[in-house]
Amino acid sequence: MKIVLTKTPKVQGLLTKDMLHLRRFKRIIASYIFLFTIAAILLFITDRSIWLTCLLPIIITVGAGIFALSSFSYDENTKIDMYVKSLPLTVKEIIGAKYVFVIFLTIIGTVVGLLLTAIIFTFFIRTTISSDHFEILIISIAGTFCVSLLEAIQIPCIYKFGAEKANMQIYSIIVVLVIVLVLLVGGIFYWIELLSLSRIGIESLLPILLIGLIAIAYNVSYKVSCRLYEKQE
Amino acid sequence: MDNILEVKNLCKVYDRFSLKNISFELPKGTIMGLVGENGAGKSTTLKAILNLVKINNGSVKVFGLDMKDKEIEIKEDIGVVLDEGFFSEYLTPTNINDIMTGIYKNWSKELFFKYLEDFNLPKDKISKEYSTGMKMKLKIAVALAHKPKLLILDEPTSGLDPIARGDILDIFQDFIQDEEHSVLVSSHITSDLENIADYITFINNGEIVLSKTRDELIDKMRNCKMY
Numbered sequence: 001m002k003i004v005l006t007k008t009p010k011v012q013g014l015l016t017k018d019m020l021h022l023r024r025f026k027r028i029i030a031s032y033i034f035l036f037t038i039a040a041i042l043l044f045i046t047d048r049s050i051w052l053t054c055l056l057p058i059i060i061t062v063g064a065g066i067f068a069l070s071s072f073s074y075d076e077n078t079k080i081d082m083y084v085k086s087l088p089l090t091v092k093e094i095i096g097a098k099y100v101f102v103i104f105l106t107i108i109g110t111v112v113g114l115l116l117t118a119i120i121f122t123f124f125i126r127t128t129i130s131s132d133h134f135e136i137l138i139i140s141i142a143g144t145f146c147v148s149l150l151e152a153i154q155i156p157c158i159y160k161f162g163a164e165k166a167n168m169q170i171y172s173i174i175v176v177l178v179i180v181l182v183l184l185v186g187g188i189f190y191w192i193e194l195l196s197l198s199r200i201g202i203e204s205l206l207p208i209l210l211i212g213l214i215a216i217a218y219n220v221s222y223k224v225s226c227r228l229y230e231k232q233e
Numbered sequence: 234m235d236n237i238l239e240v241k242n243l244c245k246v247y248d249r250f251s252l253k254n255i256s257f258e259l260p261k262g263t264i265m266g267l268v269g270e271n272g273a274g275k276s277t278t279l280k281a282i283l284n285l286v287k288i289n290n291g292s293v294k295v296f297g298l299d300m301k302d303k304e305i306e307i308k309e310d311i312g313v314v315l316d317e318g319f320f321s322e323y324l325t326p327t328n329i330n331d332i333m334t335g336i337y338k339n340w341s342k343e344l345f346f347k348y349l350e351d352f353n354l355p356k357d358k359i360s361k362e363y364s365t366g367m368k369m370k371l372k373i374a375v376a377l378a379h380k381p382k383l384l385i386l387d388e389p390t391s392g393l394d395p396i397a398r399g400d401i402l403d404i405f406q407d408f409i410q411d412e413e414h415s416v417l418v419s420s421h422i423t424s425d426l427e428n429i430a431d432y433i434t435f436i437n438n439g440e441i442v443l444s445k446t447r448d449e450l451i452d453k454m455r456n457c458k459m460y
Contacts, residue, residue: 013335020328021321074321083318085285087336088308233286 010089014097017080018071022105025067032063037116041124053120054136057113058143064109065147068102069154073163081232095159095225099218102151110144145210152214152221159228236294237261237383237415238282243291245281252277252439255291259383259432262412264405266426267419269436275419276316278436279387282417283313295383309338312376314386319372322361326354329375337379345378352400366397373404384408384416390425398422402429 022029036059040052075081084094117137121127236258243255252274259265267275280286282293284300293300295307320329326349333340349356352370360368369389376384384405390398405416406429420426426433427447434444445453 010336013332016335017320017332020324020332024323078321079318080320081318082280082285083313083315083320086283086308086311086313086315088305088338089336090305 010093011097011100014084014089014094015101018097018101021071021074022067025070029063029067033060033112033116036060037120040116040120044120044124050121050125050133051136053117053125054133055140056117056120057110057137058140058147060113060116061106061109061144061147064105064112065102065151068105069151069158069163071098071101072155072158076163091226091229095222095229098155099222099225102155103148103218106144106148106151109147110141113144114141142210145214148214149217152217156221156224156228159225159232235261237296238417239292239294240278240282241292241294243278243281243293244289245277245286246289250274250277250439252281255281255436255439255441257432257434257441257444259415259417261415262409263431264409264416264418264429265432265434266423266430267417267434267436268421268423268426269419270421273436274439275421275436276387277439279315279385279417279419283308283311283385309379310382312379312381312384314369314372314376314384314389316387316391320360322368323359325359326356326371326374329371330378333375333378339379341378341380344380345374348374348377364397366393366400369393369397369401370404373401377404377408382414384414384418386416386418388419388421390420390422398425405429 036052036056040050040056043049043052075084238259240258241256243252245252250272255274255278257265267278269275277286281288281291282295282300284293284304296310298307300307320332324332326345330342330345333345334342346356349371352367352374354363354367354371354374360371363371373386373389376386386405389401393401402425405418408414409416418426418430430447432444432446433450435442443450
């Protein structure tokens with residue numbers, strides 16, 4: 001996928017289209033980020049509570065994911081798909097541009113969320129993070145991986161069922177995914193505990209495992225989406 | 234005369250409709266009008282030519298190249314206006330220029346803005362605020378700005394008033410003046426094609442009923458009237 005995208009500047013045209021679409025929602029996006037940031041700060045000032053601050057990465061990433069996936073509904077409403085097919089673009093370029101857009105926004109969402117958490121800690125909370133809150137922060141960051149995984153599953157669903165119907169499918173996917181993740185993470189921790197592997201630092205490999213899992217998921221998702229798109233009429 | 238487009242035995246089968254052995258040729262420097270009532274198969278024919286729908290049988294050659302083998306290369310030199318499907322109405326022509334610059338190798342910003350000026354289209358106004366005629370002219374400006382050799386247009390004059398229709402038909406005539414460019418245009422308004430089309434292909438129920446030069450058709454009609 002990487003080779004296709006870097007070799008084809010045509011993807012830039014499609015990315016520009018989706019970014020211009022996103023620009024229409026700039027006030028909503030700014031309000032979304034602003035409201036949660038203010039709420040996190042107020043919650044700390046009034047209640048000395050920092051759980052919302054720790055959850056900002058996942059909250060902002062979910063928002064970014066929703067806005068990224070809304071570009072599919074926008075394409076469906078404007079019926080631009082047929083027009084895009086009439087342009088000198090390959091299926092890999094058309095689908096690749098969508099994946100780049102979704103991944104880009106998810107990363108931006110995570111980075112913005114982490115930055116906001118860091119800013120609130122630095123300028124308002126001004127204390128070292130406790131182990132309880134560190135756990136919430138880790139769960140929040142792990143949640144951003146789950147968002148990526150959900151997107152990797154949802155994109156082929158959109159190409160199969162359309163943007164509106166795929167939103168319905170996603171609820172059943174969420175349930176399945178949560179069960180799978182709980183079993184997977186629980187299982188990993190169980191074996192780490194059982195084999196006393198934590199002493200040799202296996203836990204530190206978890207982020208790499210998660211990134212690997214996401215990379216595989218996106219690779220499979222991209223290929224499935226290309227197949228489904230080719231079959232569309 | 235060289236053909237810019239050759240369609241041979243095109244077949245596309247749907248549940249309740251099918252295109253049956255559509256064949257015709259479009260020579261360079263000419264305009265062909267694809268006529269027929271709504272649902273006759275005009276749009277499906279154009280989509281099949283552009284490989285937007287998968288055909289069951291037949292072949293399409295554009296500029297002497299097979300559409301199946303050289304689709305991207307061919308599409309670089311085709312300007313397309315579809316009945317449905319275009320950019321969001323919340324985009325301005327300037328936005329569309331930014332998008333298309335990244336898509337067509339030969340996209341010319343200067344040419345695009347020249348067309349906008351010629352067609353009296355404000356470049357920084359969202360197309361939602363355009364009239365129906367202006368929206369169609371914008372589609373045509375986009376289709377022309379990468380200097381295509383062939384224009385394929387689906388119902389470009391439907392829903393327009395006679396003045397806007399006249400303007401658009403003039404654009405097509407200007408386009409073929411150098412005898413190197415061609416236009417394939419579908420319409421159910423036969424009077425639009427009477428004055429500009431060199432060839433008329435009539436489709437009914439997914440089949441070509443006739444495909445002749447306009448002069449041949451006029452002669453035939455005259456003879457019919459005499460009898």
